[in-house]
Amino acid sequence: MTTPATTLLTVTGLRKAHGARVLFDLAELTLAAAQAYVLTGVNGAGKSTLLRILAGLDTADGGSLTWLGEACALTPYPRALRQAIVYVHQHPVMFSTGVEHNVGYGLAARGVPKAALRAAVDEAIAWAGVEHLRDSAPAHWSGGEKQRVALARARVLRPKLLLLDEPTSNLDGAAREQVIALIPALVAAGSTVVMACHDRDLIGLPGVRRLKLRDGRLEYR
Numbered sequence: 124m125t126t127p128a129t130t131l132l133t134v135t136g137l138r139k140a141h142g143a144r145v146l147f148d149l150a151e152l153t154l155a156a157a158q159a160y161v162l163t164g165v166n167g168a169g170k171s172t173l174l175r176i177l178a179g180l181d182t183a184d185g186g187s188l189t190w191l192g193e194a195c196a197l198t199p200y201p202r203a204l205r206q207a208i209v210y211v212h213q214h215p216v217m218f219s220t221g222v223e224h225n226v227g228y229g230l231a232a233r234g235v236p237k238a239a240l241r242a243a244v245d246e247a248i249a250w251a252g253v254e255h256l257r258d259s260a261p262a263h264w265s266g267g268e269k270q271r272v273a274l275a276r277a278r279v280l281r282p283k284l285l286l287l288d289e290p291t292s293n294l295d296g297a298a299r300e301q302v303i304a305l306i307p308a309l310v311a312a313g314s315t316v317v318m319a320c321h322d323r324d325l326i327g328l329p330g331v332r333r334l335k336l337r338d339g340r341l342e343y344r
Contacts, residue, residue: 128155128156128157128158129155129156129157129191130153130154130155130156130189130191130192131154131155131156131158131190131191131283131284131315132152132153132154132177132188132189132190132191132284132315133151133152133153133154133188133189134149134151134152134153134177134186134187134188134189135149135150135151135152135186135187135188136148136149136150136185136186136187137149137152137173137176137183137185137186138183138184138185138186139169139172139173139176139181139183139184140184145339146168146169146172146339147168147169147172147173147336147339147340147341148339148340149173149186149340149341150340150341151341152334152341154284154315154317155315156283156313156315157310157311157313157314157315158310158315158316158330158332159306159307159310159315159316159317159318159328159330159331159332160315160316160317160318160331160332160333160334161317161318161319161320161325161326161331161332161333161334162174162317162318162319162320162334162335162336163319163320163321163326163333163334163335163336164335164336164337165337168336168337169336169339170288170319170336171213171288171289171319173319173336174210174286174288174317174319175210176197177208177210177284177286177317178208178209178210178286179200179204179205179208180210182197182198183197183198190203190204190207207282207283207284208282208283208284208285208286209229209277209280209282209284209285209286210286210288211273211274211277211285211286211287211288211290212273212288213288213289213290213292213293214293215269215270215272215273215276217261217264217269217272217273218261219260219261219262220261221256221257221258221259221260221261222248222253222256222257222259222261222272223241223244223248223257225261225272225276226244226247226248226272226275226276226279227240227241227243227244227276227279228276229276229277229279229280230243230244230279230280233280243279244279246279247275247276247278247279248275250275250278250305250308251271251272251274251275251278251305252271252301253268253271253272253275256268256272265298266293266294266298267294267297267298267299267301267302268298270290270291270294270298270302271301271302271305274290274302274305274309278309278312281312281313281314282314283313283314283315284314284315284317285309285314285315285316285317286317286319287316287317287318287319287320288319289319289320289321290302290306290318290320290322290325291303291320291322291324291325292320292321292322299322299324303322303324303325303328306318306325306328307328307329310330317334332344
């Protein structure tokens with residue numbers, strides 16, 4: 124018997140306009156807990172903007188949100204969502220310090236004790252396969268290495284919702300495959316993952332559901 128999926132988030136009437144141009148006007152967006160989604164659409168359709176609104180990094184012109192069955196405001200952005208939702212930019216920003224500080228930054232900001240922080244960071248660095256970066260500066264890291272460090276930095280926060288903006292767009296070859304290989308483990312750990320992308324291999328990952336932004340509306344595939 125299959126266990127019914129728990130609804131993590133539902134947004135209704137989500138609207139965003141730039142001047143007279145309506146970027147999107149979504150009747151409803153529903154995300155299940157511990158599920159992977161790809162968000163597709165042509166360039167300029169609003170994929171990144173939608174992720175940024177869900178992460179509290181941009182504002183909507185209208186809409187209401189329900190989080191784990193509780194109604195929440197989108198503006199001002201609730202602290203509960205800020206603690207539970209993590210956004211990873213297409214070009215992750217790295218601090219000039221080492222890999223440990225980059226991965227542990229969010230935990231340190233939350234006041235996690237040093238021993239627990241160190242253990243979580245060590246585990247995440249091993250998970251992402253970036254131990255070899257411990258003695259090098261971020262300026263010398265490749266795009267794939269930075270993306271894996273960014274995923275490790277997100278993972279240690281144990282987000283309920285992880286939003287990835289074009290996670291493989293600037294990668295090729297082994298670097299791209301290494302990033303793709305980390306996605307199923309994030310879902311298995313309990314995170315809902317939404318990836319804005321055009322990557323056929325991400326779209327084709329087993330169990331991934333597809334959302335498509337087209338002409339300001341959302342289609343479920």
